[in-house]
Amino acid sequence: MKEETTPNTDAEEQTPHRGIKSYVVRSGRMTQAQRRGLEDVFPRLGLTHEQGRLDLEALFGRRAPCVVEIGFGMGGSLFEQAMANPGTEFIGIEVHPPGVGKLLDDVDKAGLSNVRVYREDALAVLDDCLPAESVDTLQLFFPDPWPKKRHHKRRIVQPAFLARVHRVLRPGGCFHMATDWQPYAEYMVETMSEAPGFVTMACDGDYVPRPDFRPLTKFETRGERLGHGVWDLMYQRIN
Secondary structure (H helix, E strand, O other), rough: OOOOOOOOOOOOEEOOOOOOOOOOOOOOOHHHHHHHHHHHHHHHHOOOOOOOOOOHHHHHHHOOOOOEEOOOOOOOHHHHHHHHHOOEEEEEEOHHHEEOOOOOHHHHHHOOEEEEEOOOOOOHHHOOOOOOEEEEEEEEOOOOOOOOOHHHOOOOOOOOHHHHHHHHEEEEEEEEEEOOOHHHHHHHHHHHHHHOOEEEEOOOOOOEEOOOOOHHHHHHHHHHHOOOEEEEEEEEOOO
């Protein structure tokens, strides 16, 4: 679920108090279903930064494992996981309006009650909305690799971001990343090796085979046909 971006630019967009953005929202047409998701479903299943710190048990009406996915793109993977795991709560965070609308439309039409969605900057949600030690798994699948060296500062995987991930994960919780860009995978490994409070879950080397619970995306399937590799990285919070 690669983040939607405009062509690379040297301009440094910033969010107040949070530094350089790791994404650039681009405008585009929305389908009727996507518009329905934003206009009709978001008021029921959407979450906003202004709501502040969540009470997850009150939000879903039960106590259950919680999975958070950052940058879910068009929402296909998150939707499939929610369908397959009704006993787990899923919170998606995405800034791209068509993706938010598409996921919400699909969730509503399927009658799912275990999904909520933010259309917000993920850093703001991690800082202000998710309680400490409340998330069982945090997923970051196919974030923009910002391949040019001068844009590496835009990559979402940075020490400050990992500190936020550590705060919201429960002890023993999992941080799961996937990328199709090998230099970014290597960068992720290097950055995680320096992040306190995490240990790799790989049995051999730095990467894990794609878990069955992570659905293949259209983007990933297309990449496999072209001979592109995919690297999954899983880390456990240990303290």
